[in-house]
Amino acid sequence: MGWIIRKLYITVDRKDKAARLRSMDRMVQSLRDGVSVFLCPEGTRNKTNRPLLDFHDGAFRVAIEAQVPLAVMTIIHSDTLLSPLHPIALMPGRIECIWEHPIETSGMTVQDVPRLRETVKILMLKHLEEVARLRQK
Numbered sequence: 001m002g003w004i005i006r007k008l009y010i011t012v013d014r015k016d017k018a019a020r021l022r023s024m025d026r027m028v029q030s031l032r033d034g035v036s037v038f039l040c041p042e043g044t045r046n047k048t049n050r051p052l053l054d055f056h057d058g059a060f061r062v063a064i065e066a067q068v069p070l071a072v073m074t075i076i077h078s079d080t081l082l083s084p085l086h087p088i089a090l091m092p093g094r095i096e097c098i099w100e101h102p103i104e105t106s107g108m109t110v111q112d113v114p115r116l117r118e119t120v121k122i123l124m125l126k127h128l129e130e131v132a133r134l135r136q137k
Contacts, residue, residue: 010023010026010027010030010037011023012058014043020058024058024061024062024065027039027062027066028062028065028066031062031063031066031068032066036071037062039058039059039062040059041055041056041058041059041060041117041120041121042054042055042056043056043058046079051125051128051129051132052121052124052125052128055117055120055121057113057117060113060116060117060120061110061113063105063116064105064108064109064110064112064113064116065110066105067105067106067107067108068105069102069103069104069105070102070103070105070116070120071099071100071102071103072099072100072102072103072120072123072124073097073098073099073100074097074098074100074123074124074127074128075095075096075097076095076096076097076098076127076128076131077093077094077095077096077131078095080093081093081094081095082095098127100123103116103119103120
């Protein structure tokens with residue numbers, strides 16, 4: 001199992017800038033090699049009552065540098081079924097994933113990161129807010 005994880009998992013040492021850059025280079029190379037990379041733009045589990053944490057630039061920089069489309073997936077119901085606030089209280093239920101149409105990054109540069117980041121956040125918030133409204137009914 002360790003061999004598989006070493007081959008598939010790219011660790012990111014958030015405290016070391018050089019290590020972060022090496023990780024991003026590995027991700028870009030994976031994308032150029034045709035291997036998809038799954039990144040969470042928040043960088044960690046959300047342990048707040050906010051629907052989303054602030055996004056970091058890494059996922060958007062990697063997609064732009066590799067010039068590959070960005071596939072946006074919003075995970076629904078994980079806040080109640082897999083809550084990091086109550087890790088022992090796993091509950092039966094269904095996690096849903098909502099995929100957006102891929103966002104093309106060809107021709108974008110690092111100056112486009114803020115716009116791309118905001119576009120993705122708006123898409124994800126739309127789904128999370130709709131779920132919140134339905135729960136209140």
